[in-house]
Amino acid sequence: MNDIATTIKNNKKEPIKITITLPTHAYFMSGIRDFTLSLIRNTSDFSEQWAYRFQSVVDELCNNAIEHGSSAGQEIKITFVNSPGESIEIIVEDSGTGEGTMKAEEIQKIVDERSKKDAEMHEIRGRGLAKIVKEWTDELSFTDKPDGGIMVKVKKYLGDVKSQELTQSLSFAGDQTHIVI
Amino acid sequence: MATPATITIEDVESSSPDMTVKIVKFSGQLDESNVDEKANMVYELIEKNPKNLNLIFDFAELEYMNSKSIGYLTDWYGKVYENGGKIVVAQTRPNILDILQVVGLTQLIKTFPTIDEAKFAISHSA
Numbered sequence: 004m005n006d007i008a009t010t011i012k013n014n015k016k017e018p019i020k021i022t023i024t025l026p027t028h029a030y031f032m033s034g035i036r037d038f039t040l041s042l043i044r045n046t047s048d049f050s051e052q053w054a055y056r057f058q059s060v061v062d063e064l065c066n067n068a069i070e071h072g073s074s075a076g077q078e079i080k081i082t083f084v085n086s087p088g089e090s091i092e093i094i095v096e097d098s099g100t101g102e103g104t105m106k107a108e109e110i111q112k113i114v115d116e117r118s119k120k121d122a123e124m125h126e127i128r129g130r131g132l133a134k135i136v137k138e139w140t141d142e143l144s145f146t147d148k149p150d151g152g153i154m155v156k157v158k159k160y161l162g163d164v165k166s167q168e169l170t171q172s173l174s175f176a177g178d179q180t181h182i183v184i
Numbered sequence: 185m186a187t188p189a190t191i192t193i194e195d196v197e198s199s200s201p202d203m204t205v206k207i208v209k210f211s212g213q214l215d216e217s218n219v220d221e222k223a224n225m226v227y228e229l230i231e232k233n234p235k236n237l238n239l240i241f242d243f244a245e246l247e248y249m250n251s252k253s254i255g256y257l258t259d260w261y262g263k264v265y266e267n268g269g270k271i272v273v274a275q276t277r278p279n280i281l282d283i284l285q286v287v288g289l290t291q292l293i294k295t296f297p298t299i300d301e302a303k304f305a306i307s308h309s310a
Contacts, residue, residue, distance in 0.1 A: 029216035030185035036213075036248065055279035063251055066216045127255035134287045135251055 008045035018086040019046065025081065027073040027101075029066065035081065036062055047085055048161055050168065056139045057091065057159070063131035064095040064155055071104060072097020072153055092158045099152030107145035107153055114143070186218040191225050196240070199307045204269075205238045207299065211245035214253040223256040230263050237269035240302045244275035254287050261293055270309060274302035 021042070025031050039061045043054035061081065068079040077098045084092040097104075105113075110132075116122060117133030124130060137143055140157040148154050189212035196205040206229070214222060230237060239260075249257075261271045273295045276284070284290050296302040 028185070030187070032215055032217065033187040033213060036215075052278070052282065055282065058248070058279075059250070059283060062215065062248075066250065066252075069216070124258070127259055128252055130254055130287050131251035135283065138286050 018084050020082065020084050022080060022082045024078050025065070027069050027075055027077045027079060029069060032062055032065055035065060039083075042083060042085065043091065046087065047091060048088055049091065049159075049164060053159075053164060057093070060136050060139055060157060061093055061095075063136050064093065064157070067132060068095050068097035068153075068155070070101065072099060072101045074098075074100040074102065077101075088161060090158055090160045092156065094154060094156045096148065096154045097152045099148065105153075107147045110145045110153065186221070187215050188212045189214050189218050189222055191222055193225075193229060196303065198238075203236045203238055204233050205240070205303075205306055206233075207240045207242050209242040209245070213248035214246065215248060215250045216252065219250065219253045219256065223253075226256070226260055230260060235267050235269075237264050237267065238306045239264060239269070239271045240299060240306060241271060241273045242275055242299060243273055243277065243280055246277065246280055249280060249283060251287070254283065254289060258289065258292070270306060272296060272302045272305055274299050
C-alpha cells in the first residue's frame with residue numbers, strides 16, 4: 004500500500020469523498036470496477052470479499068443509470084464516501100434523459116417486489132438492484148433530483164460486516180475439537 | 185468498444201452415444217459492454233445441439249460477471265434442461281461463486297471445484 008492510502012486508512016475521523024463523472028457508455032465500467040476494488044482494498048477496513056462485492060454493487064448501479072437514466076452523450080456521476088472504520092457510501096446519479104426513465108418511487112416499488120424471498124425471476128434482467136445491490140448493502144434509497152434524474156444512494160456499515168465475520172469464525176471454530184477462548 | 189472476454193468451446197468424449205458433452209470456457213470479464221454478443225455463442229451452441237446437451241462451464245479464468253450474464257446463465261440452463269441436458273459450473277473463483285450464491289443460482293446449478301469432478305457428475309447423471 005502506498006503512503007497516501009495508508010494515511011487515508013489510518014485517518015479514522017474524516018470521511019474521504021471522491022466523485023467521478025463518466026460518459027454514458029458501458030465500456031468505461033471496467034475502469035470503474037478496477038478503481039472500486041483498489042479503493043476498498045487500500046483505503047478501507049473491509050475484507051477482500053467485500054472489495055469484490057462493492058465492485059458488483061457499483062457496476063450494477065452504474066449500468067442501471069446508463070441504461071435507464073442517461074441517454075447517449077450524457078453523463079452519470081458516481082460518488083464514493085469512505086468513512087474509515089465506519090462505512091462506505093456510494094451515490095450514483097443520472098441525468099433523467101434515458102428512454103426508460105422512471106421516478107424514484109417506481110424503481111423502489113420494482114426493487115421491493117423483486118427482492119422478496121419468494122419472488123420468481125424469469126427475465127434476463129432484473130437481478131442487479133433487487134438481488135446484488137439490495138443484499139450487499141444496509142441502506143438503499145432512490146431520490147428524484149430537482150433538475151431531473153434519479154440519485155441512488157447505498158451504504159454499508161463495517162460494524163455489521165465485522166460482527167458477521169466474527170459469527171462465522173466462531174461458528175467455524177465450534178466445529179473444531181479445540182476450545183476457542 | 186467492449187471489455188475483453190472470450191468463450192471457447194471444446195468437445196468432451198461422452199460415455200453415452202445419446203449424450204453430447206462440451207466444455208465451455210469463459211475468460212475475462214462479462215459485463216454490459218460485451219455480454220449480449222458473447223451470449224449469442226452459447227445460444228448458437230444450444231440451437232445446434234437441441235437434445236441431451238451437457239455443458240461444463242469452466243469459470244477458472246472468468247474474472248467478473250454482471251447480473252445480466254447471470255440472467256443469461258439462468259436462461260441457458262432452462263433451455264438445456266427442458267431438452268434433457270444439463271449445465272454445471274467448474275473452477276469458479278470466490279468472487280464469482282459469491283455472486284452466484286447471492287442471486288440463488290447455486291441452488292439451481294451445481295458447482296464443482298475441478299473439471300474432472302464436473303465430468304464425473306455429468307457422466308453419472310445420465
